[in-house]
Amino acid sequence: RLKLNRQITTEEAILNKSKKYILKNGISSFNMRNIAQECGISIGTVYNYFPSKTKLVIATVESVWKEIFEPFDHLTKCSCFIEAVQCMYQIIENGNTKYPGFFSIHSLNFATEGKKEGIEMMNLYFSKLKKTLLDVLRKDMQVKKDLFHHEFTDEKFIDYIFTLIVSSLLKRGDFSPLFIFISNYIYKSH
Numbered sequence: 001r002l003k004l005n006r007q008i009t010t011e012e013a014i015l016n017k018s019k020k021y022i023l024k025n026g027i028s029s030f031n032m033r034n035i036a037q038e039c040g041i042s043i044g045t046v047y048n049y050f051p052s053k054t055k056l057v058i059a060t061v062e063s064v065w066k067e068i069f070e071p072f073d074h075l076t077k078c079s080c081f082i083e084a085v086q087c088m089y090q091i092i093e094n095g096n097t098k099y100p101g102f103f104s105i106h107s108l109n110f111a112t113e114g115k116k117e118g119i120e121m122m123n124l125y126f127s128k129l130k131k132t133l134l135d136v137l138r139k140d141m142q143v144k145k146d147l148f149h150h151e152f153t154d155e156k157f158i159d160y161i162f163t164l165i166v167s168s169l170l171k172r173g174d175f176s177p178l179f180i181f182i183s184n185y186i187y188k189s190h
Contacts, residue, residue: 011049011059014039018060023099030057058117065125068095075132081143082183084136088129089165089175096169126162134158143186 017038022030032053036043050056071091078084137143137154148154164178 014041014046014049014056015060015063018056019064019099022060032056054117058121062121064095064099065121068092068099069125069129072129072132075136078136079139079141081133081137081140081186082179084133085161085165085182086179088133092165092169130158130162133162137186140186142188144188147186 014035018030018035021035021038025034030053032046032050033043035056036046039046046056050059068091072088075084075087078087134154137158148157161178161182165175168175168178
């Protein structure tokens with residue numbers, strides 16, 4: 001018989017248990033019944049907050065994204081673009097340490113009916129990150145003058161750099177060549 005814990009009946013508490021469950025057991029065994037058991041509540045209570053497994057998975061992934069990317073607000077205080085990229089990398093690495101494999105598996109694990117919504121949510125976070133990087137790049141007074149033009153805009157540069165960052169994260173590669181590339185490309189030689 002299921003022992004119910006009336007204290008865990010908030011959306012946030014369910015999401016926290018869901019994050020822990022996915023980390024411990026993987027997403028393949030993730031279902032509403034298991035989450036209800038983890039929370040010590042009835043399955044109906046879980047459905048009151050999340051009408052489907054897909055909605056719960058998407059909300060859980062979004063909760064992880066928020067937790068990982070909240071510190072990115074500090075990037076706007078960086079005066080130097082390379083410093084912002086290094087800081088962003090460190091924040092993402094910290095998130096990857098706390099949620100191993102999250103960046104390589106999360107987008108592949110949405111149920112078919114939730115894939116579009118999940119990808120839209122991920123793209124929203126990526127857009128915010130790109131905008132923040134673009135703002136820092138435009139503020140950086142050390143960037144070579146006339147570096148960008150109509151064929152290769154600063155927005156295209158940010159897209160390219162962001163693609164390299166995501167690719168390196170998925171491969172768990174060494175970021176130092178990227179930092180050197182950025183510095184050599186956008187800054188004047190000393």
